[in-house]
Structures are given as structure tokens and as C-alpha cells.
Amino acid sequence: xxxxxxxxxxxxxxxxxxxxxxxxxxxxxxxxxxxxxxxxxxxxxxxxxxxxxxxxxxxxxxxxxxxxxxxxxxxxxxxxxxxxxxxxxxxxxxxxxxxxxxxxxxxxxxxxxxxxxxxxxxxxxxxxxxxxx
Amino acid sequence: xxxxxxxxxxxxxxxxxxxxxxxxxxxxxxxxxxxxxxxxxxxxxxxxxxxxxxxxxxxxxxxxxxxxxxxxxxxxxxxxxxxxxxxxxxxxxxxxxxxxxxxxxxxxxxxxxx
Numbered sequence: 227x228x229x230x231x232x233x234x235x236x237x238x239x240x241x242x243x244x245x246x247x248x249x250x251x252x253x254x255x256x257x258x259x260x261x262x263x264x265x266x267x268x269x270x271x272x273x274x275x276x277x278x279x280x281x282x283x284x285x286x287x288x289x290x291x292x293x294x295x296x297x298x299x300x301x302x303x304x305x306x307x308x309x310x311x312x313x314x315x316x317x318x319x320x321x322x323x324x325x326x327x328x329x330x331x332x333x334x335x336x337x338x339x340x341x342x343x344x345x346x347x348x349x350x351x352x353x354x355x356x357x358x359x
Numbered sequence: 360x361x362x363x364x365x366x367x368x369x370x371x372x373x374x375x376x377x378x379x380x381x382x383x384x385x386x387x388x389x390x391x392x393x394x395x396x397x398x399x400x401x402x403x404x405x406x407x408x409x410x411x412x413x414x415x416x417x418x419x420x421x422x423x424x425x426x427x428x429x430x431x432x433x434x435x436x437x438x439x440x441x442x443x444x445x446x447x448x449x450x451x452x453x454x455x456x457x458x459x460x461x462x463x464x465x466x467x468x469x470x471x472x473x
Contacts, residue, residue: 314434316451320414326444328412332380332402335388340402349447349472350376350440351464353363354415354433 231290238282238291241298245275249301269306276302327352364397365461366468373472380404382432407431413438415451439467447471 248271282295377399410433439448
């Protein structure tokens with residue numbers, strides 16, 4: 227069977243490659259804690275993948291092009307959205323260097339209550355995180 | 360979190376205790392611990408009481424899992440505290456997609472405890 231690809235299908239495949247490649251690089255950098263401060267390049271590439279995906283539909287891509295084009299559009303819109311809501315804002319009374327930490331207690335992962343009094347006597351590294359990833 | 364375990368020897372050498380705080384349920388933390396093999400005291404702060412005591416509740420857009428019934432999340436932050444409870448170093452991520460990597464933490468250990 228000969229696989230014929232019209233311009234739309236080619237655009238759809240290209241859109242997917244661009245969106246997927248950009249997302250792959252993003253995760254690679256995120257895992258290595260080296261996401262750049264300026265994400266404009268990522269945004270530009272994702273949004274161009276969206277544009278390519280839309281172009282694929284306009285050019286009447288076959289099914290082989292429409293599926294990747296749709297994936298590219300979803301990926302290309304979703305990631306810029308997560309970037310836009312990722313800004314964190316601290317309350318004005320956030321703890322600062324030189325201050326003494328408050329006392330607190332909370333259950334640990336075995337359900338036992340941990341009291342901060344147990345921290346005295348050793349240096350401690352405390353890490354607040356949003357979820358187990 | 361996983362990558363912090365690379366610093367295990369550096370923590371032990373300096374007698375540093377590691378404590379984590381998240382809004383996950385204790386069961387979820389247990390699963391995470393098994394998966395990642397983490398050695399740390401891991402606290403579950405469902406009510407954000409600990410987060411609020413440190414003033415680390417995120418005031419920006421809430422982007423947590425809506426099914427999770429948590430009203431807010433902490434700003435990801437790392438603190439190094441001395442044996443008397445004084446804060447030596449704070450690293451706050453203004454963006455949750457950026458976190459302190461092991462090299463940042465190691466630099467803080469060396470700068471403040473050596």
C-alpha cells in the first residue's frame with residue numbers, strides 16, 4: 227500500500243515533532259533543575275507547534291496528520307498554560323534568614339506525631355514541597 | 360526529592376537531619392518513600408499548620424489537584440537551620456517548576472556548616 231501524504235498531513239506530523247521535542251527538552255531541563263528563567267523560547271516553540279497543527283487542519287490533513295496535529299495543539303496550549311500559572315507568591319511574614327523557626331508538630335508518614343522540639347541539637351534541612359514528585 | 364538522596368553522605372558527615380513537609384496524606388508519603396527510597400523525616404501537613412507557621416503558604420494561583428481538597432499549597436522552599444533553631448539559609452522558588460537541586464543544597468551546607 228502506498229502511503230500518500232498531502233501537505234496538511236506533513237504539517238500535522240511536523241507540528242507533533244515540534245511540540246513533542248519541545249516538551250521533551252522541557253522535562254529534561256526540569257528534571258535537572260535547570261529550567262531557564264526566561265521561557266519565551268519554549269513558549270514560542272509550543273505556540274508555533276499549535277499554529278502548525280491548525281495549519282494542518284486548514285490544509286485538510288488526512289487521519290495520519292490530524293491525530294498528531296491535534297496532539298500538538300493540546301500539548302502546545304497546555305504547557306504554556308502551566309508556565310503562566312506557576313508563579314509563586316509568598317506572604318509578607320515568610321520566614322527569613324536569622325530568625326528562629328517556630329515550634330510545630332505534624333504527623334509523619336507512619337502517622338506518629340512529630341514534634342519540632344526533637345530538631346534541636348542538630349542542624350536541619352527542611353524542605354517544603356507541593357507533592358511527591 | 361530523589362536527587363537529594365545523592366547528598367546522603369554530605370548530610371551524615373555534618374550531622375544534618377532532613378525533614379520534609381508536604382500536603383500529601385501519610386499513606387501517599389509512604390508510597391513515595393518506598394518508590395524513591397528516601398531517608399528523611401517526612402511530615403504530612405494537610406491543614407497547612409506547619410506551612411503557615413513558617414509563612415510559606417502560596418498566595419498566587421492555586422494550581423493543585425482540585426480533587427485533593429486542599430485549599431492552598433506551600434511555596435516550594437528549602438531551609439537550613441542550625442542546631443539552635445536559627446535559620447542559616449532559605450531558598451524559595453518563585454516558580455514551582457524550579458527547585459533547589461543538590462548542588463545548590465551542597466553549596467549551602469559548605470557555606471554555612473563547614
